[in-house]
Each structure stands twice: as structure tokens, then as C-alpha cells.
Amino acid sequence: xxxIGTAGHVDHGKSTLIAALTGTHPDRLKEEQERxxxxxxxxxxxxxxxxxxxxIVDVPGHRDFIENMLAGIGGIDxxxxxxxxxxxxxxxxxxxLAILDLLQIQAGVVVITKTDLVxxxxxxxxxxxxxxxxxxxxxxxxxxxxRVSARTGLGLEELLATLEATLAxxxxxxxxxxxxxxxxxxxxxxxxxxxxxGTLSDGHFSLGDEVELLPSGVRGRIRGLQTHKKKEETALxxxxxxxxxxxxxxxxALRGEVLAKPGQYKPSRRIDARLRLLKDISAPLKNxxxxxxxxxxxxTIAHLRLLGAEVIEPGEEGWVxxxxxxxxxxxxxxxxxxxxxxxxxxxxxxxxxxxxxKARHRRMDESVLKRLSALLEGTPADIxxxxxxxxxxxxxxxxxxxxxxxxxxxxxxxxALIANGSLIPLEEGKSAPDAGTLFVAAPHWExxxxxxxxxxxxxxxTHPLRRGMPREELxxxxxxxxxVFNALVKKLALETEVVEAGSWLARSGHEIRFSDGQQAKVSxxxxxxxxxxxxPPSVKxxxxxxxxxxxxxxxDLGELVSVGQDVVFRKPVYEQMVAKIRALLAExxxxxxxxxxxxxxxxxxxALALLEHLDALGVTxxxxxxxxxxx
Numbered sequence: 001x002x003x004i005g006t007a008g009h010v011d012h013g014k015s016t017l018i019a020a021l022t023g024t025h026p027d028r029l030k031e032e033q034e035r036x037x038x039x040x041x042x043x044x045x046x047x048x049x050x051x052x053x054x055x056i057v058d059v060p061g062h063r064d065f066i067e068n069m070l071a072g073i074g075g076i077d078x079x080x081x082x083x084x085x086x087x088x089x090x091x092x093x094x095x096x097l098a099i100l101d102l103l104q105i106q107a108g109v110v111v112i113t114k115t116d117l118v119x120x121x122x123x124x125x126x127x128x129x130x131x132x133x134x135x136x137x138x139x140x141x142x143x144x145x146x147r148v149s150a151r152t153g154l155g156l157e158e159l160l161a162t163l164e165a166t167l168a169x170x171x172x173x174x175x176x177x178x179x180x181x182x183x184x185x186x187x188x189x190x191x192x193x194x195x196x197x198g199t200l201s202d203g204h205f206s207l208g209d210e211v212e213l214l215p216s217g218v219r220g221r222i223r224g225l226q227t228h229k230k231k232e233e234t235a236l237x238x239x240x241x242x243x244x245x246x247x248x249x250x251x252x253a254l255r256g257e258v259l260a261k262p263g264q265y266k267p268s269r270r271i272d273a274r275l276r277l278l279k280d281i282s283a284p285l286k287n288x289x290x291x292x293x294x295x296x297x298x299x300t301i302a303h304l305r306l307l308g309a310e311v312i313e314p315g316e317e318g319w320v321x322x323x324x325x326x327x328x329x330x331x332x333x334x335x336x337x338x339x340x341x342x343x344x345x346x347x348x349x350x351x352x353x354x355x356x357x358k359a360r361h362r363r364m365d366e367s368v369l370k371r372l373s374a375l376l377e378g379t380p381a382d383i384x385x386x387x388x389x390x391x392x393x394x395x396x397x398x399x400x401x402x403x404x405x406x407x408x409x410x411x412x413x414x415x416a417l418i419a420n421g422s423l424i425p426l427e428e429g430k431s432a433p434d435a436g437t438l439f440v441a442a443p444h445w446e447x448x449x450x451x452x453x454x455x456x457x458x459x460x461x462t463h464p465l466r467r468g469m470p471r472e473e474l475x476x477x478x479x480x481x482x483x484v485f486n487a488l489v490k491k492l493a494l495e496t497e498v499v500e501a502g503s504w505l506a507r508s509g510h511e512i513r514f515s516d517g518q519q520a521k522v523s524x525x526x527x528x529x530x531x532x533x534x535x536p537p538s539v540k541x542x543x544x545x546x547x548x549x550x551x552x553x554x555x556d557l558g559e560l561v562s563v564g565q566d567v568v569f570r571k572p573v574y575e576q577m578v579a580k581i582r583a584l585l586a587e588x589x590x591x592x593x594x595x596x597x598x599x600x601x602x603x604x605x606x607a608l609a610l611l612e613h614l615d616a617l618g619v620t621x622x623x624x625x626x627x628x629x630x631x
Contacts, residue, residue: 001239008082009090013113020150055240075199079108102349116149173238174443179203181259182296215267220247256298267327277348279315295336300326380409388441397435426487465553468506534600564609
């Protein structure tokens with residue numbers, strides 16, 4: 001699931017474009033509709049040409065509502081930077097672009113709207129050149145530029161195709177097993193209670209999960225989940241999610257709170273970060289400055305302490321320690337924006353390096369600066385985990401080579417990651433993992449597991465009368481090398497999620513069940529078999545009676561045993577016949593097809609088919625017209 005966000009100057013047609021693409025106007029407040037101006041966040045969704053459903057966050061463009069914009073832009077996968085053809089690049093265009101760059105929103109499309117108001121093609125060409133200069137050196141420097149009109153529909157289909165191609169190059173959100181939902185909207189529904197919405201990251205929520213709001217600590221339980229107004233049993237990372245929570249009162253839930261599972265996050269009062277300032281801010285940033293920090297959907301005041309410097313100049317970077325007035329739920333690698341409270345100004349953005357520093361640093365301590373520089377690169381465990389995520393399921397030696405760590409730190413990292421469940425061995429039974437042992441990073445394991453189980457569930461739904469999905473079909477669908485696929489499936493089987501049955505795979509608990517009408521056909525067929533057990537209906541007749549799916553199901557269930565191209569017996573009769581043939585051979589040493597025919601009062605067709613079947617199984621061996629027990 002992906003989420004895109006709008007960005008751009010006020011009155012450049014962001015909300016109108018979203019309404020044209022989705023059929024629903026995102027401005028939901030009465031004041032917004034009266035003023036024809038977005039004030040707060042708006043939400044929607046649409047289907048891309050290939051069928052993928054994506055969420056949309058529409059943000060206000062007016063400078064007075066920049067803080068509302070910041071509450072919605074942090075969790076997106078791609079941006080639509082909107083620029084009106086009749087006005088071009090404006091102040092909020094530049095500020096929104098700077099924010100996208102600071103947050104490192106790496107994908108986007110630049111949309112030139114209101115082209116129906118401009119008849120001069122030369123003007124549009126000049127405008128594109130101005131846009132190109134504005135984008136230079138930013139994350140959207142190489143973004144495609146589209147000309148559209150929401151009023152006439154010009155370019156809208158092409159825009160959707162371009163957006164689909166842009167998102168196709170972005171990786172899916174990983175399930176790290178630690179869900180966070182920064183709350184951007186809270187409301188109540190009669191008969192349901194409190195509903196929280198946001199963009200889910202880092203993990204999944206399921207019905208019945210116990211959850212807590214942070215930093216307040218209020219606990220509840222998930223009683224309902226929706227994505228794009230569709231009920232779900234599980235909400236996945238990257239999805240716009242509405243969570244109906246029991247046990248949480250409306251007044252206890254506010255925008256800026258984070259919904260998580262209990263005990264997985266500890267709110268921070270102090271963070272260490274690498275800060276980058278914008279080039280065009282009004283003045284250098286001095287030590288002990290008070291700033292507003294925006295992270296996720298929340299904002300708070302922070303006292304900023306510069307480390308290793310007295311000032312950071314515009315356009316420069318530096319180390320900072322932020323003392324927070326209100327606690328934030330952050331993890332290493334999160335990005336944030338800082339603004340000057342008065343006069344209001346976006347100053348820059350930062351990357352969280354240590355979300356829980358143990359102490360207040362001495363500002364000019366060289367050892368602190370060295371430690372922060374090392375953390376920016378990552379701990380050995382961080383580096384090894386990134387290597388594991390990059391390689392996918394692979395032997396330990398391949399992950400180690402990619403991590404480029406010395407032997408001792410690599411070994412420590414591996415042991416730590418295995419101990420905390422971040423790195424999962426795929427080969428059971430080894431006393432200790434070696435260089436050739438297959439491992440998989442936990443997020444990749446969860447993705448494989450979900451894909452495999454979803455595929456099997458879909459197969460069972462489509463083919464309810466089959467005992468399982470052909471193993472090769474699932475391997476082909478998931479596109480893993482045989483050794484890796486077999487190891488992944490074996491682990492699923494050890495976790496009792498999947499049942500392996502020869503060349504078939506099934507979800508645990510899957511059973512072949514006949515409907516009442518199907519069962520009536522089966523009962524009638526079996527009565528025909530019982531009426532003439534040694535000369536029963538042929539395969540062709542059986543299929544004609546009950547259909548191929550039911551026939552194959554009876555084979556899978558062991559009710560019938562196929563012994564030849566057109567010969568099939570009921571299993572108890574087959575076992576009885578095999579036992580009698582063995583006994584006759586033990587007594588006489590050899591038998592002919594005619595003797596077997598007479599033994600059961602059947603025809604040569606059935607006797608010969610059964611003997612050839614036993615030859616193929618290695619029970620008997622043919623010697624001219626005779627069969628003997630194989631030694």
C-alpha cells in the first residue's frame with residue numbers, strides 16, 4: 001500500500017486536481033468549502049491504471065497553515081508538487097519543495113495545473129525552464145513534469161500512468177514488527193466509539209491487538225480496521241488506516257499521538273541528530289536557540305544545543321542535541337523539520353542518530369562528535385541488518401561480504417541480531433550457524449510468509465476440492481531459487497503454518513469439504529463401486545458421474561486409488577486385492593493375469609491393470625506371462 005501527498009502554493013489547484021482524479025473533493029470542513037481554500041489535511045484514494053489502490057494526503061498551501069502541511073507530509077511515498085500554469089513558482093512552492101527535500105521524499109511528479117488558462121505555449125515552455133531551475137539540486141530534480149487541466153481533463157490519464165511508473169521504482173514499506181500510526185485525525189462514530197486515522201509504518205495491526213497511545217500511555221484494543229473505507233482484518237505498513245479503538249475516549253486521543261503496541265516504543269525527551277539548514281534562511285542558527293520541531297503528525301518546542309560549533313551557517317550541516325518540551329516517539333533514522341517560532345520560518349531538517357542519548361553532552365567534547373559520526377554510519381548491527389535487507393534470503397557469507405565488517409564486529413552483530421529476532425536462520429538442526437547457513441532478515445521473512453499464506457489461501461478459495469497448491473506453482477509465483485524456496489517453506493512447516501504433502505502445499509487446517517449437492521453425487525458413485533467392487537466404473541465413467549474436480553478430490557482423500565489409465569478402485573478393495581495377490585504369490589511363487597482375474601471374478605482389463613501397477617511399485621516383477629514377488 002502506498003500513500004502520495006500534494007505540495008505547492010495556495011490556490012494552485014491541489015484539491016481540485018485530487019477531486020478530478022478521485023471523484024471526491026478532499027476539503028471536508030465547512031470553512032474550507034466557503035473560503036475555497038484548504039485549511040487542514042484532506043484525504044482520499046484512487047486506483048492506478050494497473051489496479052493498485054493508493055492513498056492521498058492533500059495539504060494546505062497557504063503559509064498560515066504550513067504547520068498543518070507538516071503534519072501530513074511526513075509519511076508519504078511520493079509527492080505531487082503542484083504549480084499553476086498562470087502563476088508559476090511561488091514562495092510556498094519553494095518552501096514545500098524545501099520540506100520535501102529535507103524529509104528526503106525521493107519520488108514525485110511535478111504537475112503544472114490550470115493549463116486551460118494559458119493559451120501561449122511559449123509561456124509554458126518558459127515556465128518549465130523556471131521549474132527546472134527551482135528543482136535543481138533537490139530530491140525532485142529528475143522528477144517527470146506533466147501538464148494537466150483538472151477542468152478539461154487534459155493529461156489526467158497520462159498523470160496517473162506517470163505516477164504509477166514513479167511508484168513502481170519505490171520499494172514497498174517493510175514490516176519491521178513494530179507498528180507506528182502517527183495520528184492525524186480523531187473522530188467518533190455512533191455505535192463504534194473513537195476512531196483514529198493515520199499512515200501506518202514499521203509494522204501491521206490486526207483486529208484484537210492491544211494498543212497504546214504515546215506519549216500519553218492510554219491503552220485500548222483494536223475493534224475495527226479500515227483502509228479506504230474497506231474493512232480489514234490486518235492493516236499493512238504504508239496504508240492509510242482508520243483504527244476503531246475500544247477503551248480510548250475521544251478526548252484522550254489527539255493529533256500528534258502515536259498508536260503503537262504496548263512496550264515497543266519509549267518516548268524521547270532528548271535526541272541527538274544531524275541537522276541541515278536551508279540556504280536562504282534569514283540568519284545563522286546559534287546555540288541555545290528555541291525552535292519548533294515537527295515529526296510525524298506532532299510538533300513541540302525544543303531547546304537546541306549545538307555540538308562542536310557556536311553557530312551553523314545557512315546551507316551548512318552540524319550536530320545538535322534537542323531537549324524536548326514534550327516527548328516524541330522517534331527511532332534512529334527518522335527525519336524531522338525545525339522552524340523558528342517567531343518570526344515564523346522553516347529553518348531546516350534533521351536525521352535522528354540517537355533517539356535515547358543517556359546524558360546531556362558537553363558541547364565541545366571530541367569523543368561525543370566521533371561517537372555521533374560513527375552512529376551516523378550505523379552500529380555494526382545496523383550495518384549488518386542493512387546488508388541482510390539488501391541481499392534477501394542468502395548464506396551468511398554473502399551478507400557478511402556485503403556488510404564489509406571486520407570479523408569480530410561482524411560476529412558480534414550476527415549474534416545480537418539472531419538473539420533479538422532480527423535475523424532468522426532458515427536451516428534447523430545445525431548446532432551453530434556457519435558461513436553457508438541460509439539466513440533471512442525478519443522483515444523479509446514476514447513479507448514472504450504473508451505472500452505465501454495469501455497465495456495458498458487464494459488457491460484454496462479458487463480450488464476448494466484440491467488438497468493443496470502445487471509446490472512448483474508457488475515457487476514460480478514467489479520467484480525464489482529452489483534452495484531458498486525449500487528452506488523458507490520448511491520453516492513455515494516447522495511453524496505449523498503450512499502442511500507439506502509431497503508435491504503439494506496447503507495452509508494448516510485446510511480440508512477438502514463437499515457441498516451437500518457434491519456429497520450426494522459422491523455417495524451415489526461409491527454405491528456403484530460397492531455394487532461391483534472388483535469391476536467398478538472406469539475413470540471415464542467416474543468423471544462423467546461426479547466431474548473431474550470431485551474425482552481428483554476423492555483420489556486426494558484416499559477414497560479411490562488409481563491403478564491405470566482408466567482403472568480405479570475403492571481404497572479398501574484395492575488394499576484387499578493387493579493382500580490376496582501377495583498371499584497367492586507366497587503360496588504358489590508365481591501367478592498369471594488369468595489367475596488374478598479368476599481370483600476376483602473380474603475381467604482381464606482390471607487384473608492386468610492391477611498387476612502392471614504392482615510392477616511399477618516394485619511389489620511384483622514380470623517374467624514372461626508370470627508375476628513373482630520382487631526380491
